[in-house]
Amino acid sequence: MATLSYPVGVSETTRVMRSDAARTVRAILEAAERVLSKNPAASMEQIAEAAGVARTTVHRRFASREALVDAMAAWATRKFAEAVESAHPESTPPLVALYQVTASVLKVKSDWGFAMSRALSDDPEVARVHADVEERCDRLFRRAQAAGVLRADVDTGWARRVYYALIHEAAQSRDAEPDALATRVVDTLLRGVGTGQGL
Amino acid sequence: MATLSYPVGVSETTRVMRSDAARTVRAILEAAERVLSKNPAASMEQIAEAAGVARTTVHRRFASREALVDAMAAWATRKFAEAVESAHPESTPPLVALYQVTASVLKVKSDWGFAMSRALSDDPEVARVHADVEERCDRLFRRAQAAGVLRADVDTGWARRVYYALIHEAAQSRDAEPDALATRVVDTLLRGVGTGQGL
DNA sequence: ACAACTTGCAACACTAATGACGCAAGTAAT
DNA sequence: ATTACTTGCGTCATTAGTGTTGCAAGTTGT
Numbered sequence: 086m087a088t089l090s091y092p093v094g095v096s097e098t099t100r101v102m103r104s105d106a107a108r109t110v111r112a113i114l115e116a117a118e119r120v121l122s123k124n125p126a127a128s129m130e131q132i133a134e135a136a137g138v139a140r141t142t143v144h145r146r147f148a149s150r151e152a153l154v155d156a157m158a159a160w161a162t163r164k165f166a167e168a169v170e171s172a173h174p175e176s177t178p179p180l181v182a183l184y185q186v187t188a189s190v191l192k193v194k195s196d197w198g199f200a201m202s203r204a205l206s207d208d209p210e211v212a213r214v215h216a217d218v219e220e221r222c223d224r225l226f227r228r229a230q231a232a233g234v235l236r237a238d239v240d241t242g243w244a245r246r247v248y249y250a251l252i253h254e255a256a257q258s259r260d261a262e263p264d265a266l267a268t269r270v271v272d273t274l275l276r277g278v279g280t281g282q283g284l
Numbered sequence: 285m286a287t288l289s290y291p292v293g294v295s296e297t298t299r300v301m302r303s304d305a306a307r308t309v310r311a312i313l314e315a316a317e318r319v320l321s322k323n324p325a326a327s328m329e330q331i332a333e334a335a336g337v338a339r340t341t342v343h344r345r346f347a348s349r350e351a352l353v354d355a356m357a358a359w360a361t362r363k364f365a366e367a368v369e370s371a372h373p374e375s376t377p378p379l380v381a382l383y384q385v386t387a388s389v390l391k392v393k394s395d396w397g398f399a400m401s402r403a404l405s406d407d408p409e410v411a412r413v414h415a416d417v418e419e420r421c422d423r424l425f426r427r428a429q430a431a432g433v434l435r436a437d438v439d440t441g442w443a444r445r446v447y448y449a450l451i452h453e454a455a456q457s458r459d460a461e462p463d464a465l466a467t468r469v470v471d472t473l474l475r476g477v478g479t480g481q482g483l
Numbered sequence: 484a485c486a487a488c489t490t491g492c493a494a495c496a497c498t499a500a501t502g503a504c505g506c507a508a509g510t511a512a513t
Numbered sequence: 514a515t516t517a518c519t520t521g522c523g524t525c526a527t528t529a530g531t532g533t534t535g536c537a538a539g540t541t542g543t
Binding site: 244246247273275280 | 456474477
């Protein structure tokens with residue numbers, strides 16, 4: 086049984102957390118992202134070491150490995166939603182929104198790639214936010230279709246999956262600057278890599 | 285130490301393998317693909333159960349978990365190379381070759397998705413074959429550029445990564461028929477999902 | 484029929500990882 | 514300064530997974 090002496094996780098309580106404890110939680114989350122993105126099977130020991138804390142401290146803050154990964158997913162999901170939100174995808178022309186969203190999401194994705202891949206969390210709140218973003222994406226694509234930017238004969242679901250895949254691919258390039266990547270993603274999404282000859 | 289009473293793996297010996305043993309090896313490889321593609325951290329026990337054999341039998345045939353995964357990678361890599369080969373990508377017009385290769389690879393990928401994702405094997409033979417296929421892909425793309433099918437201003441490396449990503453994405457759709465998927469992949473790769481308006 | 488081979492089963496040893504606990508030392512907030 | 518909180522360290526228990534071995538029973542090929 087998990088009987089801990091004080092609260093566990095990030096937002097599981099309304100209690101105020103002492104600043105040093107909050108720093109530790111943050112350090113663990115960031116270290117976990119760094120370590121797990123390189124090796125998803127890494128041990129708690131390795132994560133603790135990367136965070137510069139003792140393994141027991143990790144267990145004090147997160148009741149189990151699963152709880153830690155869930156907290157990462159929740160954290161990254163919030164960042165993700167914020168990124169989409171900050172791009173105002175509903176109130177700008179579709180093409181502009183596409184660039185903005187792409188650039189914002191790429192930033193988050195390069196920092197929280199592992200956590201974001203764990204989107205299928207059992208936390209209903211996380212699932213809700215992801216469904217919400219997906220819905221937003223579909224709305225944006227439908228607006229783009231209406232504006233004649235997106236072809237009307239392509240399935241919106243397929244378009245979204247291609248979009249996600251391109252973002253994922255672009256996020257692997259850790260070197261290039263974000264704006265160039267966003268441009269490349271949107272360009273490839275809309276025009277592909279062909280000339281249009283011979284079709 | 286691994287001191288087994290008889291040969292381990294698939295092609296690690298020239299000795300003739302009894303037919304029932306060969307069947308078992310095949311069953312294990314296929315079961316491992318099925319199980320590991322759903323859960324990469326699945327235990328040998330689960331793999332054995334899915335293969336309908338005892339766990340000890342798996343260990344008799346594959347000295348370690350690593351050896352099993354390596355054998356899967358080798359097996360899938362052979363299938364992969366055969367698929368590319370059968371499409372004759374060098375001797376047909378680039379556009380035709382693109383369709384043929386896509387369709388062939390999609391078939392293999394839907395059956396050996398996990399094993400193929402383990403492309404980065406330490407087996408030099410596997411690495412060689414993958415590098416070979418990559419080289420073939422680049423050659424095909426350069427021929428396509430020369431033929432005016434592919435834009436000259438896109439990086440060949442990026443085009444290949446997009447191509448791989450689209451194939452990966454299409455392979456997730458287990459329902460649709462392979463030819464339709466191949467068409468969709470090539471279409472999206474060359475034309476994207478945009479109309480070309482507003483760029 | 485016979486020899487060689489293969490499998491399942493039961494048992495075993497070993498390892499790595501997880502999680503819990505108490506205590507001493509240190510830090511934050513009042 | 515005092516109180517409450519937090520951390521590191523050492524330690525322990527438990528579990529799950531891995532890999533090995535011997536043997537009886539069954540199968541394959543000749």
